Amino acid sequence: MKSNKAVVKVMSPKREDQPLAPLIEDLLGRLGENPKRDGLLRTPHRVEGALRFLTSGYRADIRKVLNGALYEVKYDEMVVVRDIEFFSLCEHHMLPFFGKMHIAYLPQKKVIGLSKIPRLVDVFARRLQIQERLTQQVAQTIQETINPLGVGVICEAKHLCMMMRGVEKQHSGAMTSAMLGAFRDRKDTRDEFLALVTRL
Numbered sequence: 001m002k003s004n005k006a007v008v009k010v011m012s013p014k015r016e017d018q019p020l021a022p023l024i025e026d027l028l029g030r031l032g033e034n035p036k037r038d039g040l041l042r043t044p045h046r047v048e049g050a051l052r053f054l055t056s057g058y059r060a061d062i063r064k065v066l067n068g069a070l071y072e073v074k075y076d077e078m079v080v081v082r083d084i085e086f087f088s089l090c091e092h093h094m095l096p097f098f099g100k101m102h103i104a105y106l107p108q109k110k111v112i113g114l115s116k117i118p119r120l121v122d123v124f125a126r127r128l129q130i131q132e133r134l135t136q137q138v139a140q141t142i143q144e145t146i147n148p149l150g151v152g153v154i155c156e157a158k159h160l161c162m163m164m165r166g167v168e169k170q171h172s173g174a175m176t177s178a179m180l181g182a183f184r185d186r187k188d189t190r191d192e193f194l195a196l197v198t199r200l
């Protein structure tokens with residue numbers, strides 16, 4: 001007689017869903033620490049939680065983040081959001097880099113709700129990044145989402161991998177920019193943006 005038992009396949013969890021804590025415990029040991037000492041007992045779980053949060057941008061859906069926050073308007077002046085704080089991890093050392101982003105665009109028909117722009121930055125910052133790509137991705141996403149006449153993004157950041165390892169002077173920062181459309185082609189637009197973000 002044929003068995004009606006369903007075949008139960010044991011699926012191993014996807015690689016990105018596998019726990020990190022055992023790896024961190026192993027890492028602590030390899031660093032010469034004793035992972036069983038009091039202060040470190042919960043550390044692997046805390047590090048796992050922190051790393052999951054700091055890389056949560058991989059699991060975020062841009063469309064959902066911006067959902068319901070795109071508006072049709074008759075406004076064609078420059079929209080500028082400056083001093084957006086962000087925190088990211090460099091993909092070369094997995095150490096933080098952090099700073100501010102200034103974002104502007106020239107709307108054509110649509111604008112993005114102002115509060116959503118920092119959320120957009122978080123989606124890309126909470127991944128392993130290099131500053132150049134982070135800057136570019138933010139600009140590109142705005143361009144693709146609302147098709148403005150142009151987008152300008154300036155990003156200033158400090159990198160702990162440089163500061164802590166003494167590669168750079170403690171107070172030096174890195175600047176990157178991405179200029180699309182009118183911000184690339186028209187000097188007056190670019191100058192207006194720079195004047196707005198450098199004004200104290």
Ligand SMILES: [Zn+2]
Binds near residue numbers: 095161162
């Ligand atoms: Zn680095």
